[in-house]
Amino acid sequence: MAYGYTKDENKYVIIDEEEAEVVREMYKMCLEGKGTRAIATILNERGVKTRYQKMPEGI
Structure with missing residues (x-):
């Protein structure tokens, strides 16, 4: 998933504000x-952290 986007609970791509x-x-x-x-x-x-730097360890 490109930086700036995420998925909602229905798996639709939405903007991560x-x-x-x-x-x-x-x-x-x-x-x-x-x-x-x-x-x-x-x-x-x-x-500013990348998406991966924001993830908890072990994921």
Whole structure:
């Protein structure tokens, strides 16, 4: 599943608003001329976690 989306209880794909806001910010930074490395650095400094970093251990 792409970052910014999740599935509801009926297995329909829906927008994950928390992740979608990060995606919007990433696109904005890209349009401002920032490269992928700069964007990743900014997000890491802000403590933004990937979907897998948010999962409990053992899953």
